[in-house]
Amino acid sequence: MDIRDDKSLWEPMNLEGVGKVLLVEESYYDGIVKEFEEYKKVVYILEKHNEQSQDMFNRVHDELEKAQELIKLLYNNMGGSADGDHALWMKTKEYCFKNKLINYEK
Numbered sequence: 001m002d003i004r005d006d007k008s009l010w011e012p013m014n015l016e017g018v019g020k021v022l023l024v025e026e027s028y029y030d031g032i033v034k035e036f037e038e039y040k041k042v043v044y045i046l047e048k049h050n051e052q053s054q055d056m057f058n059r060v061h062d063e064l065e066k067a068q069e070l071i072k073l074l075y076n077n078m079g080g081s082a083d084g085d086h087a088l089w090m091k092t093k094e095y096c097f098k099n100k101l102i103n104y105e106k
Contacts, residue, residue: 072101 011023074092095101
């Protein structure tokens with residue numbers, strides 16, 4: 001609400017010892033308080049959403065780390081031997097190097 005457009009909400013006055021002031025209808029302040037309360041609700045919802053998003057990110061990140069450890073273990077134990085699946089070993093090796101899980105050639 002913009003009080004400049006609605007002259008019924010304000011009245012300029014010159015107060016002794018204070019100078020020029022603008023008296024504003026109380027209902028205008030009620031509107032400000034209402035808008036502020038709505039703003040606080042929106043901020044609360046956004047903060048909750050942010051916390052939930054961060055929790056979800058952390059859970060996914062933890063699961064990814066576990067999966068990467070498993071892939072690294074798989075790569076190190078397969079060793080490209082004839083007993084293992086060479087194609088799987090090569091894909092695992094490629095993934096490990098691409099994601100910097102290991103930095104040595106086997």
